[in-house]
Amino acid sequence: MYGTRDISSVLKGIEGHFPVFTPAAVPRKAVATPPAFEELRVSPLRNTVLLDYLAQRGIPSGIAARECLEVHYRMRGRWYFGIGFRNRKGGMEIRNPYFKGSTSPKDISHVRHSTDKNERSTVLVFEGFMDYLSYLALKQGQPVPDCVVLNSVGNLAGALDVLEGYGHVCCFLDNDGAGRKATEEIRRRCESVTDKAVHYLPHKDLNEFLQHRLKKTEETHAELKRESG
Template identity: 35%
Template sequence: MNFSSNSFTIEQAKALDMIQYLSSLGFEPIKIRNNDYWYLSPLRVEKEASFKINRRLNRWYDHGIGKGGNLIDFGILYFDCTIAELLQNLNGNLSLQQPIIYAKNDSVIHEHKIKILKDTPLTSSSLLRYLEQRRVPVEIAQQFCRELSYSLNSNSYFGIGFKNDLDGFEIRNPYFKTCSSPKAITTFENGSDEVLVFEGFIDFLSFKAMTKNLPEKGQDFVILNSVSFFERARPFMENHQSIRLYLDRDETGKSYTSSALSLSTKYRDESSLYQNYKDLNDWFMNFGKLEKKHFEQKHI
């Protein structure tokens, strides 16, 4: 159920489950001990987890900066915004849910951290076949992605790894997607006054595939790796004269696009290109010859 900013009160926002909220922002706990969930701080860069949420109290505390509180307190710091702006940000992105209370005798430590075991060039036939099904050519995939072997909860997996600016990875395989810590945006800077913005790396790879036969423009790129990182990406984006948005066509993506357009005339919404599809890759996998011709004429 979605709530408009007019009906989303401060008390309702405070009642949102902090664990679920951080997960929606792309942050997962490093370990869980009783009711305490420990994270690498979303508010700063660190190597040892010192950000804690007590799920019984539904409160957080960052030992590195000596601050804590409820979801409102966290959101204001994380987005550097006012309460009204935070409530607008929450609008349509989360469901209202009371915090889950765990039994006091739950003393098991759960390690959720993904450990990268091997980082090699992308060669697995099953992973390359998955990308080819998404219409991403092998040579483009190999240019931007790695093949990762990793462990999670004592099990071993492998997947396509796309590195972010803090050396964490977005990870995909044909069956599921995950990420390794720390989670962050990915930027490619080529000295251009124009930047293209994508939610995920599959959309970015799709764009590179779509333009592989066109003249190289030397554009800059930012891949958010989670639309919730939009605010964090703004300093990089707004250092450019033109910001072209290729965000998803779902409610959240359209909401962020609309907000961006209200910030500055630098922002341009490019999602009309795939207006009848969920995202750029979905369109790319299904578009016809006339649409392709229109795209090439527009981007030459």
């Protein structure tokens, strides 16, 4: 419609018709408090701007549509839209290219991939849903154990009882002080714990590692193409 797939250009083009956050209006790290969300409308994720944003971060549209929702919400009288990811209490993490927030109640997300309780011997732990989606992208359709997404390391206390119910915990947390502290706390509470963060050093998190890997793959393909040409 706009003759480009550049997200920034598209967002500017549709602003006014269906407003979205802009960097000048909302800082990238801003977190909305629950009262700021005046109304929520949830639907399957189909918005091409949001899907393209996730694709730029290495998340295929098939995974995004299966795991996430499309959320239209009103704040201070204006409508916006974003990617939604539900937690176990019905609250939701919301992201778009310029906004990071959540609705109440804030909690962890417990994603059960195993249908047999007897097979739930391993659980994977992620700090945010973008890292969880990145793991699914890296697995490329292979079977995945149950997963816990903290939606903030501040929710770790509420996740420990869940983690203790598994025989083994694999931590895919951030390579920073908060991530390492959370991993150590999990070690103190759970008998068998593996820190997977060392496998994506020097990157801060799994999504950053995924983006780097995809960029290197594209560069390799481009180099092979030049050589063959």
